[in-house]
Amino acid sequence: MLLLLLLALLWGGSQAQDPRFSLQVQKVVKVQEGLCVHVPCTLSYPQIGWRDDTPAFGYWFTAGSDSAIGRPVATNNQYREVQTVPPDRFQLIGDPKSQSCSLLIKEAQVEDTAMYFFRVERGRHVQYNFLRNQFYLQVTALTQKPEVFVPEVLESGRQVTLICVFNWAFEECPAPTFSWMGAAVSDQRSRPTSSYFSMLILTPRPQDHGTHLTCRVEFAGKSVSTEKTVQLNVAYAPKNLVISISRDNTSALEPQGNSPHLEVEKGQFLRLLCAVDSQPPATLSWALEDRILSWSHHRGPGTLEQHQLVLHGVKPGDSGCYTCRAENRLGSQSRTLDLSVQYAPENLKVMVLHKNRTVLENLGNGTSLPVLEGQSLHLLCVTHSNPPARLSWAQGGQTLNPSQPADPGILELPQIQMEHEGELTCRAQNSLGSQHVSLHLSVVYKGLVSKAFSNGTFLGTGIMTFLFLCLLLVMKILRKKQTQAGTPDQAGIPPRPRATRRSTILDYINVVPNSGPLAQNRKAKPSSPSQAPPPGSLDCKKNQKELHFVSHTSQGPRSFTQASESNNREELHYATLHFSDPRPRKPREPQDTYSDYADIKFH
Numbered sequence: 001m002l003l004l005l006l007l008a009l010l011w012g013g014s015q016a017q018d019p020r021f022s023l024q025v026q027k028v029v030k031v032q033e034g035l036c037v038h039v040p041c042t043l044s045y046p047q048i049g050w051r052d053d054t055p056a057f058g059y060w061f062t063a064g065s066d067s068a069i070g071r072p073v074a075t076n077n078q079y080r081e082v083q084t085v086p087p088d089r090f091q092l093i094g095d096p097k098s099q100s101c102s103l104l105i106k107e108a109q110v111e112d113t114a115m116y117f118f119r120v121e122r123g124r125h126v127q128y129n130f131l132r133n134q135f136y137l138q139v140t141a142l143t144q145k146p147e148v149f150v151p152e153v154l155e156s157g158r159q160v161t162l163i164c165v166f167n168w169a170f171e172e173c174p175a176p177t178f179s180w181m182g183a184a185v186s187d188q189r190s191r192p193t194s195s196y197f198s199m200l201i202l203t204p205r206p207q208d209h210g211t212h213l214t215c216r217v218e219f220a221g222k223s224v225s226t227e228k229t230v231q232l233n234v235a236y237a238p239k240n241l242v243i244s245i246s247r248d249n250t251s252a253l254e255p256q257g258n259s260p261h262l263e264v265e266k267g268q269f270l271r272l273l274c275a276v277d278s279q280p281p282a283t284l285s286w287a288l289e290d291r292i293l294s295w296s297h298h299r300g301p302g303t304l305e306q307h308q309l310v311l312h313g314v315k316p317g318d319s320g321c322y323t324c325r326a327e328n329r330l331g332s333q334s335r336t337l338d339l340s341v342q343y344a345p346e347n348l349k350v351m352v353l354h355k356n357r358t359v360l361e362n363l364g365n366g367t368s369l370p371v372l373e374g375q376s377l378h379l380l381c382v383t384h385s386n387p388p389a390r391l392s393w394a395q396g397g398q399t400l401n402p403s404q405p406a407d408p409g410i411l412e413l414p415q416i417q418m419e420h421e422g423e424l425t426c427r428a429q430n431s432l433g434s435q436h437v438s439l440h441l442s443v444v445y446k447g448l449v450s451k452a453f454s455n456g457t458f459l460g461t462g463i464m465t466f467l468f469l470c471l472l473l474v475m476k477i478l479r480k481k482q483t484q485a486g487t488p489d490q491a492g493i494p495p496r497p498r499a500t501r502r503s504t505i506l507d508y509i510n511v512v513p514n515s516g517p518l519a520q521n522r523k524a525k526p527s528s529p530s531q532a533p534p535p536g537s538l539d540c541k542k543n544q545k546e547l548h549f550v551s552h553t554s555q556g557p558r559s560f561t562q563a564s565e566s567n568n569r570e571e572l573h574y575a576t577l578h579f580s581d582p583r584p585r586k587p588r589e590p591q592d593t594y595s596d597y598a599d600i601k602f603h
Contacts, residue, residue: 237331
């Protein structure tokens with residue numbers, strides 16, 4: 001190719017250059033295969049031998065061609081044949097009469113690469129080849145691609161218009177053929193159209209997200225084509241939400257299926273996995289009834305979002321309606337799972353409703369329940385279990401017929417008889433286990449209660465009568481003693497202090513003579529006349545005893561002493577008197593010389 005260009009330049013340079021002829025064209029013209037290119041060109045020539053109405057012809061030849069006999073690639077002379085196929089691929093669009101030699105090349109081919117020169121003919125004298133002003137056409141591979149205008153985010157179900165444009169260098173170039181390809185394009189909408197641009201009306205679907213859409217541009221001739229592919233970003237609300245279940249920590253997850261119910265045993269491990277497809281990725285949450293348990297946000301690429309809920313050792317309190325909810329800005333989707341925790345009967349209780357009471361009383365296992373014969377008895381047996389336990393009442397190993405078939409936990413005995421006495425047992429049982437509570441029913445005989453009441457009344461009356469008689473007897477004895485006792489002056493005894501309300505009445509007398517060393521070693525002394533007892537004092541013929549009395553009053557202890565002499569003298573150190581229930585009384589005339597003391601002991 002370079003050799004051909006050098007030869008053309010040398011051959012053109014061998015001719016003499018006439019300064020009256022000139023041509024301006026760019027030296028090198030580049031075009032991609034299959035495309036169109038416009039080559040601007042102007043010329044000037046002398047006005048010799050032609051008039052204004054004289055036609056002017058122009059010719060474009062490949063370098064090295066004989067302009068006299070060779071076929072040009074383009075000309076406005078209809079009597080000259082051209083060598084290009086089809087014949088209109090090279091067009092002389094300029095008019096030499098107007099000093100224009102512009103050339104239009106359509107559907108450029110690689111074989112079109114060459115040097116080209118222009119020849120002008122007008123009249124007899126203007127016939128000139130512009131060999132010194134040639135241009136070089138360079139046809140390269142097609143790399144230009146169309147431009148596809150697609151919104152950044154498409155919303156599912158919302159119609160949108162897509163545009164594909166191919167840029168042209170010259171508007172007179174023929175339009176290529178456009179076509180759309182992709183999973184989002186239906187067959188009817190992908191039919192080829194010929195224009196400088198193409199529009200596609202599309203209603204995206206969720207399944208179109210991430211798919212590819214291609215705009216292809218095809219050119220005539222050698223069927224040269226170029227295309228541009230884009231990826232669709234379709235936003236859609238959450239869909240295809242699925243809950244999967246695993247009953248232990250190692251087993252694979254199983255889809256929930258169509259059943260909204262799930263039964264597990266108490267203490268079992270449970271893992272619930274919620275998965276959803278959405279764009280943009282949805283926020284997932286788990287809720288029990290109206291209480292949110294956990295939630296998660298999208299953490300990675302893709303449209304599949306997952307969030308799990310783990311229950312270590314399910315409890316009865318975990319039963320309820322679990323809801324997985326997925327939500328994004330375009331909508332939400334949720335699915336519900338009704339979890340039922342199965343367990344054996346527990347917390348079995350027996351309650352009794354007594355007569356004339358409105359509050360139930362709880363009875364523990366082994367409780368003894370006394371009931372009066374003839375009274376009514378209402379017992380209620382309740383438990384917690386799932387599935388619901390079957391309740392029954394038994395007495396002595398024999399099952400009792402329920403009082404209310406619709407509620408076998410209620411036992412009603414309208415009139416207690418003696419044969420009802422014994423052990424009553426309430427049993428709760430389901431498929432997972434059983435539990436029972438027993439109590440002892442003790443029937444109290446009604447006649448025995450009446451007899452006991454009568455006997456008790458008689459006994460109480462007798463005891464009260466006996467106590468009353470004893471009280472009268474004691475009072476009579478005390479009164480007699482008080483009558484018999486004389487005044488202290490009449491008995492020859494120094495007068496006693498008068499009892500007041502604050503003094504202590506005689507409770508009992510405990511006189512304990514002390515025969516200690518002082519009493520034993522003391523020698524008897526004759527009494528002096530001044531020590532003679534006053535008239536009316538105690539007169540002991542053989543023995544003279546000295547008594548020391550201590551009286552407790554409100555003023556403190558007070559001692560009274562009487563003494564006499566004899567051959568053998570014994571001395572008492574003290575005597576103690578205790579008084580209680582003080583009360584004032586008038587002294588009475590003594591009828592004898594007996595002492596008021598109830599008890600005098602000598603040791």
